[in-house]
Amino acid sequence: MSHTAETLQLLAPDGRLVDSERAERYRPVVDGLDESLLQSFHRTMTVIRAFDIEAGNLQRQGQLALWIPSLGQEAAQVGSGYAARPQDHIFPAYREHAVGHIRGLDVVQIIAMLRGLSHGGWVPEEVGNFHLYTLVIGSQTLHATGYAMGVQFDGLVGTGDETRDTAVMVYFGDGATSQGDVNEAFVFAQSYATPQVFFLQNNHWAISVPVSVQSRTPLFHRPAGFGIPSVQIDGNDVLASYAVTLESLDAARSGEGPRFIEALTYRMGAHTTSDDPTKYRADDEVESWRRRDPIARFETYLRGRGASDQFFAEVAAEAADFAADARRRTLALEPPTAESMFAHVYSEQHPVMDTQREWLRSYEAAFGGDA
Amino acid sequence: MTDTLDASAAVSTTTSATAHATSGDAAGASAASLITGGGVRTMPMAKALNAGLAAALAADEKVLLMGEDIGPLGGVFRVTENLQRDFGAHRVIDTPLAESGIIGTAIGLAMRGYRPVCEIQFDGFIFPGFDQITTQLAKLTARHEGSLRMPVVIRVPYGGHIGAVEHHQESPEAYFAHTPGLRLVSPATPHDAYWMIQEAIASDDPVLFFEPKSRYWPKGPVDLDASGLALHASRIVRRGTDVTVVGHGAMVSMLLDAAALAEEEGTSIEVVDLRSLSPIDYEPLLESVRRTGRLVVAQEAPGGVSVGSEIAATVSERAFFSLEAPVIRVSGFDTPFPPAKLEGAYLPDVDRILDGVDRALSY
Structure with a gap:
């Protein structure tokens, strides 16, 4: 279920550009990346990793009910997040902290959710069209597909105006691919030819259940049955x-x-702070993925x-400040x-x-108004 | 599910939707399915709903109809007959056969500013969409702290009396009445159907619109000039002095029949048409109960943990000193809806309603 000859890789774990026929096709894009965008990739991955670790610490110190770590998945999120245009809409699952940060979400709003202060509450249009997290697995894929149908009905597809043509990108995980809603989203998307990218982060574990329980075939083979072009990439690249x-x-x-993208990556930490990954997976598996660390690879590059x-020192300091x-x-x-x-x-x-609000108000007032 | 979707039809829908969308067509004010002019017309509820949907489509180009077989076929009950012809395949959309997909994509369309009206083909087919309705649609406005509105209508033909197979005669309204964030209404007459569907579509909240399918074909007057009542108002539809009976949808005509029969036997029954199941407009009901002192709640749904149970509890709390008898429920039995040959034994009829009235009067 992991990397095969079909897996597209542009940057090898040793930090060198891959020299292959398939990689060659993307070479103009890679060569066209200016230095400041490359630096932004590194900065965002590093900043979000520091934030993610700090949020985990806050949970351990009793400040959050729960934290959802993204450790190890930074490259999949940062690469895809920077590829979207301002007018595009992003429907995340609940681990895409880096994408939210790129789109302009204050990540403390994610923390507020996990501190029990809100169910999200941000306004997508004010934060780069980054929609709310959805905790029921896979439900958001249908919302994204419906949204993309609306974009199409609005006539904002294929006009050739690159400031107006709009796409929708939806994130989901390997566990979600077993959900009916995700498969119904594929059906609706192909039927209405929606302007949409399905971005699967296959992090290999749905809490404690390995991806092999979700599928005996590589997940990126499934979309062909729906008539949706798909590609599997090294998600740590x-x-x-x-x-x-x-x-x-x-496209x-x-x-x-x-379109469908399966990014092979790995959840280095727990699913959430509520589980103990040492109970269900082997140390050597984790170690093998540690050697494929997305940030170390890109730093070498x-x-x-x-x-x-000096650049790396500045980014490290910025990340520490961001977390603090x-x-x-x-x-x-x-x-x-x-x-x-x-x-x-x-x-x-x-x-x-109206009635229940009024009742609560008078009930609390009965205790002196300060209950 | 009774009907299948022809894949080629879905493809042609997409093609014509794209073509139509780029033509910049207006809402289609000259559509033949629109009833023009005012006055009072007589028509069946199915036609009144068709005309109400046409009026909503004409009034706001963001209104879309979505569902299985609602296009060329006009829906299995013909409620959407000719609407695709008149408003285009980009406004009246035949969907893939997937209820969760219909509701889930309607949510996305509403996020984009559309006002989707989804048809669930039969009551018992709503459950594949239950998760999207209860965990997503009902909660998204709260989850967005008010910045997102969810103007989605879900039309559900419901109830028995049509002799159909399993899953085609149920009354599942209590599941949705129990869910905060949803509104539920059910018209009993062609007039209310015509107006309430338009008011539901105009609402910025999700509305479950339960259509009593056994009442689709009897004709009744529709005043095309004014609805006369707010969407969530209940209404006293027959005056009486001895007992109040309340119901919704198809039950209302049954209650009126029971009241007419009881009058011959010397009992004066007041009939309340609930119209809205969430929220429930209690004031007309409480005012009635304070006069009659007795209440019978009738419904096709199983009685346990039902809308009728909620009404009985609330009326007991709010009109306790006016009640001369406990509130009586007359309901379907707490069994699965039986094979059609037994529906006469399962569904409350005039005799069972009058038996409930007798029990209320026996205290």
Whole structure:
């Protein structure tokens, strides 16, 4: 279920560009990347890793109910995240902290969710069209497909105007591929030729269940049965993630219909802070993936291109500051009022909400108004 | 599921949708399915719904109809007859045969600013879409802290009396009435059907629109000039003094029949048409119970943990000192809907309603 000859790789684990016929096709994209974007790849991966570790620490210190680590999946997320245009819409699952950061989401809003202060609550249009996290596995794929149908009905596909043509990208995991909703999303997407990219992060584990229980065939073989072109990439290769997502989003925007990317990556940590991965997977498997670390690989590549020690030191300092700032702001988050429970259950006036809000108000007032 | 989707039809829908969308066609105000002019017309509920949907499609180009077989066939009950012809395949969309897919993509379309109206072919087929309705559609406005509205209507033909096979005669409304974030209504007459479907589509909240399929074909008057009542209002439809009976959908005509029969026997029954199951407009009901002192709640659904149970509990809390008798429920039995030859024994009829009235009067 892991890397095979079919897996597209542009940057090898030793940090050198791959010299293959398939890689050759993406060479113009790689050669066209300017130094500042390459540096942004490294900066974002490093910053989000520091944030992710800090958030895990906050959970261990009792400040969060739960944390959902993204450790090890930075390249898949950062490459694909930078490939999207501002007008594109992103439907995440719940581990795409790096993508949210790239699109402009304040990642402390993710923390607020896991601190029990909200169910998300951000406004997608204010944060780079990065939609809310969806915790029921795979449900968001249908929302993304419906959204993409709407984009198509709006006539924003295949006009040739690259500031207006719009694609939708949806993230999901290997476990989600077993869900009915995900398969129904494939059906609707191909039927209506939606401008959409399905981005599968195969991190090899659905909590404690290995991907081999979800599928006996490589997951990227499935879309062929739906009539959706697909490709499997080395998800720990940020260049492959970027180049293939760029190509797939372009195809979607230009009216060629949906595309599917399977990024092979690995969840280095627990599914969430609530589970213990040592109970279900072997140390040598984890160790083998540690040797494929996405950030170390890309650092070697950048050093080979002449990036300085000073650059890496600056990024490390920036990452530490980012994590410390997130911690500070986490501890300063204010709890919502009890009355906010009733505020947005409905958009329009609702007598039950009015009655129960009023009841709670007078009940609390009976304790002196400070219950 | 009773019908299958022809794959080539789905492809041609896509093609014509694209062609139509780029032509920049307006909503289609001259569509033949639109009823023009005012006054009172007589028509069956299915036609009233068809006309109401046509009016909504004409009024707002963001309104879309989605469902299985709703295009050229016009739906298995012909409620959407000619609407695809009149408004185009980009507005009246035959979907793949997947209820979760219909609701899930409708959610995405609503996020994009559309107002999807989904048809679930039969009551018992709503459950493949249950997860998207209850864990997504119902909660998304709250999850977005109010920045996202979810103007999605789900039309559900429901109820018995049509002699159909399993999963085609059920009354699953309680599952949805129990779910915060949803609104539920059910018209009992062609007039209400015509207006309530338009009001449901105009609502910015998700509305489950339960259509009593045994009432699709009897004709009744429709006042095309005014709805006369808010979407979530209940209404006293027959005045009486001895007992109040309340129901919704197909049960309302049964209650009126029971009241007419009881009158011959000297019992005066007041009938309340609930119209809205979530929220429930209790004031007309409570006002009635305060006068009659007795209440019978009738419904086709199984009685356990039902909408009728909720009404009985609330009326007991809010009109306790007016009640001369416990609130009586007359319901379907707490069994799966039986084979059609037994539906007469399963469904409450006029005799069972009058038996409930007798019990209420026996205290």
